[in-house]
Amino acid sequence: PLDQLETYRTIIMLGxxxxxVSMKNSLQTWVAGGGTLVATSAQLSxxxxxLCGTVIGxxxxxxxxxxxxxxxxxxxxPQFEYRILTPRSAAVVASAVNGDVLLTRxxxxxxxxxxxxxxxxxxxxxxxxxxxxxxxxxxLMQHQLSAEVSGPFRVQYAVNxxxxxxxxxxxxxxxxxxTGKITLNHxxxxxxxxxxxxxxxxxxxxxxxx
Numbered sequence: 001p002l003d004q005l006e007t008y009r010t011i012i013m014l015g016x017x018x019x020x021v022s023m024k025n026s027l028q029t030w031v032a033g034g035g036t037l038v039a040t041s042a043q044l045s046x047x048x049x050x051l052c053g054t055v056i057g058x059x060x061x062x063x064x065x066x067x068x069x070x071x072x073x074x075x076x077x078p079q080f081e082y083r084i085l086t087p088r089s090a091a092v093v094a095s096a097v098n099g100d101v102l103l104t105r106x107x108x109x110x111x112x113x114x115x116x117x118x119x120x121x122x123x124x125x126x127x128x129x130x131x132x133x134x135x136x137x138x139x140l141m142q143h144q145l146s147a148e149v150s151g152p153f154r155v156q157y158a159v160n161x162x163x164x165x166x167x168x169x170x171x172x173x174x175x176x177x178x179t180g181k182i183t184l185n186h187x188x189x190x191x192x193x194x195x196x197x198x199x200x201x202x203x204x205x206x207x208x209x210x
Contacts (some may be wrong), residue, residue: 001026002026002029002030002064002128004035005026005027005030005035006030006033006035008035008146009034009035009036009122010034010035010036010037010038010140010144010203011027011030011036011037011038012038012137013037013039013040013043014120014121015120016042017043018043018045019043019044019045019048022031023158024048024051024091024139025207027051028051028108031051031108031109031111031112031113032108032109032110032111033109033110033111034081034109034110035111036111036112036113036114036117036140037051037111037112037113037114038113038114038116038136038137038140039052039113039114039115039116040115040116040118040120040121041056041082041083041085041115041117041118041119041195042115042119042120043084043120044056044115045146046089046097049088050104051113052090052106052114052115053087053088053089053090053104053107053108053113053115054085054086054087054088054090054101054104054106055085055086055088056083056084056085056115057083057084057085057086058083058182059083060081060082060083060084061081061084061096061098061100062079062080062082062124062197063079063082063096063097063098063100063102064076064078064080065077065078065093065096065097066095066096066102066130066131067095068093068094068096068118068132068135069093069095070093071093074097075131077123077128077130077131078123078124078125078127078128079123079124080118080122080123080124080130081118081119081171081189082096082102082117082118082119083101083106083117083119084100084101084117084141085100085102085115085117086101087101088102089106089107090104090105090106090113090115091104091106092104093105093114094135094136095137100117101117102117102118102132103117103132103136103159104128105118112207114136115118116125116130116132116133117187118130118132118133122134126203131198138163138205140143145185146159146161146165146184146185146186147159147161147168147182147183147184148182148183148185149168149170149180149182149183149199150180150181150183151178151179151180151181152178152180153178154176155169155170155171155172155174155180156170156171156173157169157171157172166184166186168182168203169196180205191204
């Protein structure tokens with residue numbers, strides 16, 4: 001239902017999802033309102049060309065290298081299969097060595113639709129995600145996150161946000177103390193930091209208002 005879609009800023013279609021009329025109408029309205037949709041050639045069809053700005057062909061090919069538009073170097077990866085895409089109103093985002101289009105971006109209303117040529121974003125052996133998908137999803141995630149964690153070593157973290165609250169939960173599995181940085185994408189004046197298990201305050205400082 002549209003009211004449930006409107007709680008999300010980005011939707012990534014995964015698995016064997018095929019659009020029916022009801023889903024298509026809801027997604028079109030949601031994207032037009034400002035949502036970002038990520039889908040693949042296995043989930044959309046030629047009937048969805050107005051939404052994705054691209055004609056999805058019936059022919060398939062394979063590639064083992066990809067490159068984003070503007071990059072100078074190619075990314076080698078396990079061979080993957082893809083459907084032939086013909087952009088109409090969509091812009092080309094990534095391509096194969098032979099010039100075939102691997103990823104398009106179409107503006108639809110206030111939103112965007114990203115279409116991958118590789119079915120389900122997977123390599124041919126279905127053991128890994130295609131490189132272009134990893135790059136795009138990382139980029140979208142950085143734009144959507146309410147907070148970002150960085151430091152001397154990696155920690156597991158989760159970000160939960162509401163209109164007036166951001167909670168960053170971190171798990172440090174290393175032996176030493178973590179002395180990194182949490183960067184918030186909004187100017188929050190009421191900040192606190194606690195150790196999760198004991199619920200005791202942890203020393204911290206605010207720099208530059210973030």
